[in-house]
Ligand SMILES: NC(=O)C1=CN([C@@H]2O[C@H](COP(=O)(O)OP(=O)(O)OC[C@H]3O[C@@H](n4cnc5c(N)ncnc54)[C@H](O)[C@@H]3O)[C@@H](O)[C@H]2O)[C@@H](O)CC1
């Protein structure tokens with residue numbers, strides 16, 4: 155799969171309105187949605203005989219009634235279940251329900267137990283879902299989950315906010331979700347990823363004119379497009395042409411962090427990599443990775459100034475600590491005016507001492523660090539990852555890589571990007587140190603801060619996916635990514 159534009163719900167509604175006018179029939183999109191969903195169900199679960207369709211009150215429920223009618227007309231045993239207050243409202247949903255009943259379909263009000271079935275179709279809420287589900291809806295969602303049947307969600311798994319990716323306390327977990335019209339940005343990041351299952355798209359016959367002026371809210375980056383985005387090398391190149399990265403960090407007890415950053419910078423193609431760290435770590439680093447130029451640095455050290463001067467990009471933060479030594483390195487780096495990639499304790503120091511950053515900086519916070527920078531809490535921040543990443547990018551006039559499932563990369567001046575790769579095995583200490591090195595490396599090799607952050611995050615996630623294929627995601631180590639970074643960095647465009 156290649157990169158794809160993603161849309162906000164407001165844009166989806168505008169496009170729907172334009173397509174409806176063009177088609178001259180307000181019911182046609184719903185008819186196509188229900189038909190496409192029925193076809194998707196047949197393709198994936200051809201043996202399903204007993205089909206349970208949970209229908210809500212809005213047009214998502216309307217899509218469910220259309221699917222139910224197709225299933226009925228195909229000779230399946232169909233049951234629509236709805237909550238007592240989920241009587242269809244709105245002309246389209248009312249007509250779809252009437253049509254289903256006229257074809258001989260039955261509807262039962264949910265009484266606390268699910269009728270026997272082979273598959274559940276979730277048509278309770280779509281893009282119109284807001285707030286929290288009622289107690290009755292929570293009980294229905296819980297019963298569906300406990301039934302352990304395959305679930306096909308129509309447009310959006312009910313309980314998920316298609317705009318922000320925020321998930322209600324209880325929400326449908328689908329095996330597959332068939333989105334209608336356009337892919338929605340909320341379904342590819344954060345907690346939503348645990349609910350969508352396989353994502354399918356039915357564009358319902360949209361034309362480019364329907365989409366027209368609706369700009370995408372985000373761009374979804376996929377591994378397949380990675381090789382085309384990375385800098386190439388000419389045959390007559392030399393080490394001075396591929397950027398010099400200075401990695402600063404590794405306070406006592408944390409020397410491994412900055413070594414992983416440095417090694418990742420090399421594996422991602424930087425020509426020269428220096429490390430400024432504690433004297434105690436230098437010998438160990440040189441014996442483990444002699445290609446790294448490791449030196450002791452201290453505050454007000456002429457060596458530190460010299461290192462900063464010769465660097466193209468500074469990777470600052472892994473294992474830095476927040477004591478006097480770390481603070482001195484942090485302050486010297488900011489004063490140098492060099493482009494910085496700030497991670498870990500460099501972000502914590504920035505949160506404690508907010509200040510303007512030099513041009514071309516990248517921040518790589520996990521949700522906890524981002525929450526500290528925005529003076530909020532991580533749970534609240536996770537309810538709107540796009541909003542949080544954008545707020546940070548504006549506040550610091552820097553590129554922001556908000557890590558976590560569906561990493562969001564925001565720039566103060568461009569449409570956000572979301573990483574469509576990565577796996578839960580990457581949730582382990584040290585992965586962020588590797589990411590910092592990769593981003594700094596690509597930045598030093600000439601990519602802009604935004605491209606280095608985006609394609610660096612994609613390269614890192616793709617390397618994590620490749621490494622996880624060896625023996626599964628659990629137990630994956632950051633060092634396992636190193637050979638994969640190298641391999642992916644050398645994949646030829648189009649290969
Ligand atoms: N927008 C489009 O482009 C198209 C939309 N279609 C379908 O229509 C859906 C959107 O329809 P609607 O705008 O009617 O919205 P939904 O059907 O998603 O949900 C809105 C209904 O749910 C209720 N509701 C929302 N949050 C609730 C909560 N927390 N507790 C209880 N009730 C709640 C609302 O009061 C309203 O009755 C799409 O997701 C899609 O499935 C399709 O028919 C085809 C085209």
Ligand SMILES: [K+]
Nearest residue numbers: 276279308310
């Ligand atoms: K749904």
